[in-house]
Amino acid sequence: MHAAPAPVLLDSTPADFSPWVPLVESVAAATGDVPALLALAVEAGRTWPLPGEGRTAVLWELLASVAATDVAAARVLEPHLDAVAILAQAAHAAEPGHPFPDGSSDAAWGVFAAEAPGARLEAHSAGAGTTLSGSKPWCSLAAALDCSVVTAHTDDGGRAAFAVNLRHPGVACEEPEWIARGLQEIPSGTVHFDQVPASPLGGTGWYHSRPGFAWGGIGVAACWLGGAVGVARDFRNGLLAGAEAGREPDQVALAALGEVDRTLSAALQYLARTAAGIDAGTLGSAGNHSAWSEAQRVRGTVAAAVERVLSLVASNRGPGPLAFDGPYAKRMADLALYVRQHHGARDDAQLGRLALKGDCPW
Structure with missing residues (x-):
């Protein structure tokens, strides 16, 4: 059984988050078992907050905490939760006489x-x-x-x-x-x-034009960031284990850990601010600043943070853990593939086109 790491928090206290800990611990126990993870996804879909309904930060804390436990587990849970949110949003958008399906509480x-x-x-x-x-x-x-x-x-x-x-x-x-x-x-x-x-x-064009499309894209970024937190914790734990064995970290390792800390802290603060804007109804409300352009900023910022953490940790830990530490090697490989859902310069080019039209906060 895998031990669940500490949760990844945006603005909750550990006490606030404590009711959610058992399901995160269940995810740790189900690592690698897709049917068990899907069952947990269905359970989460019944109880976890929906984006835009006042507890978006908690939702993203949960997704990030799952990814810090196991990146692939987050890749199982996040789509189900996104579908639950889409169905709820479609319910609000439905016109009389145009029913939408009620997602079965038992369906994955x-x-x-x-x-x-x-x-x-x-x-x-x-x-x-x-x-x-x-x-x-x-x-x-x-x-x-x-x-x-x-x-x-x-x-x-x-x-x-x-x-x-x-x-x-x-x-x-x-x-x-x-x-x-x-x-x-x-x-x-x-x-x-x-x-x-x-x-x-929701009809033609609704899926991509609804605010929830941007919110869902940021939810994926929360998973990426949680995975990077897991990698960073592996790095810190490795340095602590080395120190206990008499190998104190040198200045290069400490500088890398310091950069990892400020990189992750900045991205976590950005997510927290964005969640607050969503729940307050202010995300994208300033002038021509759209929700989607902000989602692209968040996703790009988080993707860059993840790439930097992967690079710093891999170069500092060297080949040994990648060759012999199974959970660490899995986390690195899972996260490197998952974050490629961000399309790098192509997504930045899309953001640049929006900025050229004035869809930017500056």
């Missing part, structure tokens, strides 16, 4: 919104309702899930979100050739849909 959900060349999923509306046909790439754990929020191209030339039952006979999940050394438990492959009934969520 995913969110499939990626696009790729050669894969296209289309939604067709008819008298009997909407069906999905085509292919969707990068569908993590699709074969293990019950349902998913899926984006598809619509008859009017836009894109919309839909809720689908992944157990429908028209759904076929490819067995992905997943050779990654990171996130080995989380294979992502293509799913094929053949006239699969789907329930529309």
Whole structure:
């Protein structure tokens, strides 16, 4: 059984966070067991806060704490919680006479919104309702899930979100050739849909234009940052163990630990401030400063912090722990792959285009 590390806190006190500790400890015990982690995700979806409803910081503390325990576990829980939030947001956006699906409290959900060349999923509306046909790439754990929020191209030339039952006979999940050394438990492959009934969520354009799209993107960044906290704790614990064995850290190691500390502290403070802005309804409210541009700033800042922590810790700890310390090597590989959901300079280019139009706080 893995020991759960201390929680990653933004503005909660340890006492405030204590009611959530048992589930985080359960995540530690379930590391590597995807069915058990999915069951915990379903449980979390019933009780954890939703973004934008007053306790966004607590939600991000929970996600970060799970990732500090095991990065892959966060990669299991976060999509289910995002789907729960999307369904709740769709409920608020639903028009009379246009029902949305009530996500079963026992179903494990995913969110499939990626696009790729050669894969296209289309939604067709008819008298009997909407069906999905085509292919969707990068569908993590699709074969293990019950349902998913899926984006598809619509008859009017836009894109919309839909809720689908992944157990429908028209759904076929490819067995992905997943050779990654990171996130080995989380294979992502293509799913094929053949006239699969789907329930529309919010209409064309709603999925990407809602504030919750930005909030969900920052939730992923909270997972990245939690993983980096776990790496930093490995580094500090290694230095402490060396000191106990008579090998005091030199100035280079101490300088690296100091940079790790200020890098993570700055990113955690940024997340805390952003969560407060979301709950106060002020995120993106200043002039032309949009919620999505702020999400891109947060994600880019956190991704850069994660990359720096990975580099500092790897270069200072050397090859030994990567070769012989299983949990540390897994954490490093998992986090290096997970943070690649940020597209680096391409995401910065998108932010630059927004800044050029005046969508910036400066």
